[in-house]
Amino acid sequence: MKAVIFTKYGSQDVLQLAEIEKPAPQADEVLVKIAATAVNPADNHLLSGMLRFSSGLLKPKNQIPGSDIAGRVEAVGRNVTGFQVGDAVFGDISGHGRGGFAEYVAVPESALALKPANISFAEAAAVPMTAVTALQGLRDQGHLQAGQQVLINGASGGVGTFAVQIARALGGEVTAVVSTHKIEMARSLGASHTVDYTQEDFTQTGQQYDLVFDTVGNHSVAACRRALKPAGHFVTTTFLPTLLILGPWISFRDGQKMVNMMAKPNRQDLLFLKSLLETGQVVAVIDRCYGLDEVPQALRYLQEGHAKGKVIVSIS
Ligand SMILES: NC(=O)c1ccc[n+]([C@@H]2O[C@H](COP(=O)([O-])OP(=O)(O)OC[C@H]3O[C@@H](n4cnc5c(N)ncnc54)[C@H](OP(=O)(O)O)[C@@H]3O)[C@@H](O)[C@H]2O)c1
Structure with missing residues (x-):
């Protein structure tokens, strides 16, 4: 699969588009084919090494950044009960090694919720x-x-x-x-x-x-x-x-x-937001969409500090 990886800390220039092995889900994991992901200031902090006490002191422990994902379930581990192949899902995977800037990611089902049916994958990726x-x-x-x-x-x-x-x-x-x-x-x-x-x-x-x-x-x-x-x-x-x-x-x-404050991602809050999105009380404002090969540009644009809502990366 294609993924945007980094093996050392630095500017957005350290990011590379690479061909790597597609992950396989563990027993409690869901394999998601990612349709869209969002960029966050935290991705730039991660790249710069600002979070190195948790992300790896000398070099990044996990090589694929990206926390917000929306996509379809491609496969499920044997202990997964909440999702089926084909379900549209969204979630924040920052507590599970990240990996959103890729075509696929395997994450625990607890990180995900069903995507509101009335919004696009790009809009769903903007939320978590x-x-x-x-x-x-x-x-x-x-x-x-x-x-x-x-x-x-x-x-x-x-x-x-x-x-x-x-x-x-x-x-x-x-x-x-x-x-x-x-x-x-x-x-x-x-x-x-x-x-x-x-x-x-x-x-x-x-x-x-x-x-x-x-x-x-x-x-x-x-x-x-x-x-x-x-x-x-x-x-x-x-x-x-x-x-x-x-x-x-x-x-x-x-x-x-x-x-x-420091936010704590959890499914209960994601479900609360899902209900607000379904009733239209909350909508995602999308500024721009980039391609997977344009993640460095998306992160540079975000770093300028003038985004109007969210900056999205469309993947599939
Ligand atoms: N603690 C946590 O758990 C947590 C979680 C998520 C994010 N964060 C942090 O929260 C901050 C905001 O994140 P974000 O994703 O919202 O960033 P963002 O999308 O990059 O925010 C950009 C927005 O800030 C506005 N802005 C810039 N200067 C301003 C000023 N002086 N007064 C009012 N508005 C101004 C810009 O409007 P103009 O273009 O009009 O200037 C632009 O629309 C970041 O520092 C991020 O790291 C923390």
Whole structure:
């Protein structure tokens, strides 16, 4: 099969399109013929060696990156009970050695869910990592309640486009922070208010929110606090080192909760998102599609930091 592999850390230039052996599923695994995969900032972090403490200190332990997959079940191991050959599935395989930038991957059935029938493979591949991150950030870390005011910083990217829609589905009143030419999109996804970050700084407007969900990490902890109500929550998908110390202190002293979050892929949340996709409450916004031989270009484009929704790689 064809796969995009890397054997050393570096820029996107270390990626090579290679012909390698097609995997065979173990007893509890499903072999998926991948139709589409998405690129994520985490793929660029993986390539650069930023994750080397888990991905291999000197060189990558697993040679095929790619976490989000959508495709059809080609074969199942003898202990697999939840899927049959031919089922359309999607999932985040980052906890199982990755391998999404390939024609086939064998993964435990626990990583997968049936694809919503009303969306394409490309749309399904856009969902797992970013939408689960948005869901867990808003619901589990941010404790978003119906009727609350939530601001989403970076509302036009992979995580942000899902966050706007999920916040709305959970009953929040959404303010989206975007650049001028993405205001219309944010409104069409369900934002009631927008802040154009090229004109205005949301931490300086005097407006305060029950929840600030941040996917950019471009403001200090002190600045973000100004945008929080007295018992408000701040959740960032990026990493603000000062929060490690200031977060617990602020919580103890003033009652505001401010955290760096790390999403945990799981099938229950994927099924929750599947129901939102089936009812049309959430849709995948796709910016561009690349081919498998164009994964380096897809990752470079994502790294520029201006994607409008998700960047997809179509495989079969
Ligand atoms: N912690 C976790 O578990 C987890 C999981 C997934 C992702 N992440 C992280 O979350 C972050 C976002 O991921 P992503 O997939 O959403 O990235 P992305 O798709 O690359 O985000 C790009 C978007 O950010 C917007 N943006 C850039 N600068 C901005 C600013 N100053 N203010 C507001 N919006 C701005 C861009 O809009 P313009 O083009 O208009 O500038 C663009 O639409 C990344 O750091 C990623 O590593 C963490």
